[in-house]
Amino acid sequence: MPFSAAFDLRGDGSIDRRSLLRTAARLGAAAAGASLASPLFGGDARAAGEAVKIGWVRPTTGRLVTSFAPLYLGGGIAVDEINQAGGILGRPISKFEEDDEASPAKEPAIVRKLHEAEVNFAVGPTGSSQSLASLAATTRAKIIQSTYAAAAEAGDGKRYPYHYQLMYNTDQQGQVCANYMVKNLGIKKVGILQESTAFGEQATTSTKAALKALGIDPVSVQVYPITAPDLSAYVRNLQKEGAEGVIAWIANVPNAAMIFNTMKTLKWFPPVTGHSGLFLPALFELVPPDAIKNVFATYYRNFTWTDQQKPGERQVALAKKLLAIPEAKGYEVNVASSPYYDFVYLLKAAVEQAKSFEVDKVKQALDSTRNFPGLVGNLSFTPDNHCGIDIKDVVLASVASGQDPQAMGSFRERAPGQ
Amino acid sequence: MDIDTLVRGLVNGSLYALVAVSFNILYRPTNVFNFAQGELVMLGAMVFASASTLMGLPWIGALAVALVAVGILGLIEERIAVAPVLAKSQHNTGWVITTLAVSLIISNLVGRVWGPDPIMVEPPPLLSTQTLDWTGIQINSYQIALIIVTFVMVLAIERVYRTRHGKAVLATAEDREAALLRGIDPAKLSRWSFFLGGAFAGLTGVLAAPILYASTALGPSLLLKGFAAAAVGSIGNNRGALIAGYLIGLTEAIGASVLSPGYQEAVIFVLVLTLLLLKPHGLFGRPFTRTV
Numbered sequence: 001m002p003f004s005a006a007f008d009l010r011g012d013g014s015i016d017r018r019s020l021l022r023t024a025a026r027l028g029a030a031a032a033g034a035s036l037a038s039p040l041f042g043g044d045a046r047a048a049g050e051a052v053k054i055g056w057v058r059p060t061t062g063r064l065v066t067s068f069a070p071l072y073l074g075g076g077i078a079v080d081e082i083n084q085a086g087g088i089l090g091r092p093i094s095k096f097e098e099d100d101e102a103s104p105a106k107e108p109a110i111v112r113k114l115h116e117a118e119v120n121f122a123v124g125p126t127g128s129s130q131s132l133a134s135l136a137a138t139t140r141a142k143i144i145q146s147t148y149a150a151a152a153e154a155g156d157g158k159r160y161p162y163h164y165q166l167m168y169n170t171d172q173q174g175q176v177c178a179n180y181m182v183k184n185l186g187i188k189k190v191g192i193l194q195e196s197t198a199f200g201e202q203a204t205t206s207t208k209a210a211l212k213a214l215g216i217d218p219v220s221v222q223v224y225p226i227t228a229p230d231l232s233a234y235v236r237n238l239q240k241e242g243a244e245g246v247i248a249w250i251a252n253v254p255n256a257a258m259i260f261n262t263m264k265t266l267k268w269f270p271p272v273t274g275h276s277g278l279f280l281p282a283l284f285e286l287v288p289p290d291a292i293k294n295v296f297a298t299y300y301r302n303f304t305w306t307d308q309q310k311p312g313e314r315q316v317a318l319a320k321k322l323l324a325i326p327e328a329k330g331y332e333v334n335v336a337s338s339p340y341y342d343f344v345y346l347l348k349a350a351v352e353q354a355k356s357f358e359v360d361k362v363k364q365a366l367d368s369t370r371n372f373p374g375l376v377g378n379l380s381f382t383p384d385n386h387c388g389i390d391i392k393d394v395v396l397a398s399v400a401s402g403q404d405p406q407a408m409g410s411f412r413e414r415a416p417g418q
Numbered sequence: 419m420d421i422d423t424l425v426r427g428l429v430n431g432s433l434y435a436l437v438a439v440s441f442n443i444l445y446r447p448t449n450v451f452n453f454a455q456g457e458l459v460m461l462g463a464m465v466f467a468s469a470s471t472l473m474g475l476p477w478i479g480a481l482a483v484a485l486v487a488v489g490i491l492g493l494i495e496e497r498i499a500v501a502p503v504l505a506k507s508q509h510n511t512g513w514v515i516t517t518l519a520v521s522l523i524i525s526n527l528v529g530r531v532w533g534p535d536p537i538m539v540e541p542p543p544l545l546s547t548q549t550l551d552w553t554g555i556q557i558n559s560y561q562i563a564l565i566i567v568t569f570v571m572v573l574a575i576e577r578v579y580r581t582r583h584g585k586a587v588l589a590t591a592e593d594r595e596a597a598l599l600r601g602i603d604p605a606k607l608s609r610w611s612f613f614l615g616g617a618f619a620g621l622t623g624v625l626a627a628p629i630l631y632a633s634t635a636l637g638p639s640l641l642l643k644g645f646a647a648a649a650v651g652s653i654g655n656n657r658g659a660l661i662a663g664y665l666i667g668l669t670e671a672i673g674a675s676v677l678s679p680g681y682q683e684a685v686i687f688v689l690v691l692t693l694l695l696l697k698p699h700g701l702f703g704r705p706f707t708r709t710v
Binding site for chain 1: 430549633678683
């Protein structure tokens, strides 16, 4: 509307007083109507087409950059796939990157930044200590989040109502390992070898509880510092104390290599079960094949094969994509077992079900999710249980099978009887 | 306790002694503890691993590349992080922060360049890490060679201190200002010491790699116990460092065998604290008096 028409200008260019008041009243009514209409129709309609920000919390500086970078590749692939397919409710996803330097101390400040930037969803951080530090803050800020935290408490929906754990936790890993040793192999004398970290502590506590439930106490628990230059004494102690099987919570390759090489020196090859960190191909360069022939690690059933069962089409498609990404080389297992690919798709499904990006509505949709077909398994949540992984989807797989051509980087052969 | 325990103690003790000696080389003419020493050890192993596996250089060639590269980095560290601090005042302790900063920078860069995966490093030709059962003792030829090389290196360093240049270093360590008045250039000695200390740290990394693998975790695993060996053996005393390195290595191994491996860190620190309480200047140090 032209200015003169809006205010009914007089012939000499002055504004008629009545006309001014009438026009002002009209504008005021329009403004009031708009402000009233906004909450009714929600910010979503106003923001249609505007990118939805997902916090992307990961180290881009510090010594863990290269270790953690591959874990976010799956999430990045999911974001690209969703954006190519039209985004979520027509809105593309944009990653709101924040560098946490993999330091738990940095997490509260990062959550504050996300909150100030009105970021309601977050991927990361990675690591149990970092995640638990972040969760304390994101819970208050009501940011829906999925972290890379194996700690069982991270899946407690009462404690962390906005966090969704899309990976197996230490309780599940302990249970799978204990069941395999006792039920599958019939071993009664089980030793535990644990790195002295938060993960190691939690995993050992879970393992002891799982063994206890099977009526067994470990014959020996050996805890080693990850910087120890010699781990042979710990392995010898397990052997001396009569362990016939070892549940080993080792999350780094140099320690694993030292341990398996000691077993080779001692010519002692008990069945060993442990964490998926043992799958990294770097281990094959450091340890002779016979030292790892009896070594198995926890993994997702969907990423394993048997003579009768092969991995699904979607899993194979991801594995093929990873083979084409140079940064994923050697870390395919880490990418495949990372929760971020499934989380981005789960978030999309929840938003589409809620038809809203509002946190409480999305949370409600997530809490009522049943059997969402994730890559790692069928994911289900309740308001109290936020660990989406069913223990049936967690199996043990052979470490040595990583050298089999069927592995394609991401897959491993399921342990017998699993 | 079995003989194997002693072998493990001697092998680890050799590495601690070498790290302690590399601390001493830098400390003597500068009175500076290089907090980046662990990273220089790690860098030596990583450069050697890349030179031998990726570039395909023979063992001796890869060793030369590693020593020169880490030596030059030590020299750069001295120029950027230490000399400017000492130029302001000889008693300025700002090097604590600057060498720590160098340590963080190296650790970040190495993480980005080489990544988190350890690299297998082969021992030199004619030696092997295949363990042999030799009259009931589990040992390999590389471990024997490492123990011998450690003795040889410490004796060689001690001989260097008997030369004219070495005596200049000792004079500077005794009294920097007085050495300057006698025509010694402490700044030049400082530069040389950082180059040699860096190269020695690189050598330690190369020697440790066939046993501990070349990885970013190598530095931290040796730094603390190497520093403890330097302190127990009296700072600046290489023979003391050798003996203290073995003392710590053997105590660690015997403690793990007799008590529990879980206590091995605690056992070492109890030993170090006790020795330093009884002999605050280390096993071979003497109280220093100066008349002014």
